[in-house]
Amino acid sequence: MHITQHTDYALRVLIHLAANAHRLATIQEISDCFDISRSHLMKVVNQLVRLGFVEGVRGKGGGLRLARAPVDIGIGDVIRQMEAGFALVECQGEDSRCLLTRDCRLKGVLDRALAAFLAELDRSTLADLIGPAERKALQLLHRRAPDSPSLQPVGAPSDQ
C-alpha cells in the first residue's frame, strides 16, 4: 500500500518551502536536495501551483514559495487533491470491471477505512511537520546541494 510518488514528492516540496519560508526556492535546488528528476518535479510543482498551495515569482532572482501559511495547508487536503482518484482497489474506481461490484460490501469497508485515514491526516498541517530540527536539516541540505543558485531573499532578510 502506498501513495503515489507524485504525492510523495509534493509533500517534500511543501516541506522544503515551509522550512525555507524566508526566501524563494528554485526547482533546481529542490531537485538537488531530494534527488528528484527536474522534469518530474516540474509536473509536481505545476500541480501544486494550480491547486493554490504554491506560487511562482518570475524574473531574475525569482523562485517558488508557499501560497498560504503552513498552518493553513492541511496534510489531508494535499494528499486528497494530489492523488488522482482515491481508489484503494479497482472496485472503488469508476471503471470497475469486477462483476461483484454492485453487491459486494468490501467497497463500503474500504471507504470507511480511507475516511479514517484522511481524518487522521486532517489533524495535521504543514506547520506541524516543520519544527526547529527539520528547518535546520533542510537549510543544511540546501547549503550542501551542488550548484545551488544564489537567491534573492524575500520576506525577512535577517533570517538568512
Add this chain to the structure above:
Amino acid sequence: MHITQHTDYALRVLIHLAANAHRLATIQEISDCFDISRSHLMKVVNQLVRLGFVEGVRGKGGGLRLARAPVDIGIGDVIRQMEAGFALVECQGEDSRCLLTRDCRLKGVLDRALAAFLAELDRSTLADLIGPAERKALQLLHRRAPDSPSLQPVGAPSDQ
C-alpha cells in the same frame, strides 16, 4: 493511493470462498469468475495458504476452501499480511534514500494515519462482507463461468 493488485485479488478469493463455503472451489473457477490470470491467482492463493487463510484439498474433486470460519478472518489482518511492507511513502520503508528521514515528522503523521486505516479495517471480518446478496451473486457468477468444473461437495451437501 491504492493497495496492491495482489491484495485486491486475495480479498476477492476469500470473498468467493466464503460465499461458496459449502463446497470446494477451484483456481480455474475463481480465475473465470473474476477475470484474473490463472498464474497470478496461483501466487495469490499460495500466499493465502501459507498465511493460513486458505487450505487446499488434493486429488480428484479437490479444490480450495477457507482454513478458518469467515468470522475469524479479519480484513485488517488480510491486508496487513498480504501487503509486502507497509510503506505509504519511500521514507517509511527500510531503504529510505530521503535525506530528511531522520528529522522529518511526515513519517509520524503517515504512521498514525495508517494505524487509523488499519484499525477501521480491524472492525470487519470476512463474515461482514458476505450477506445473502453477495452469496447469491457469487453463486450466479459461478454458474455463468465457462468450463466450470463439476465439484464434489464437501460439508453440507444439502446446501447445494
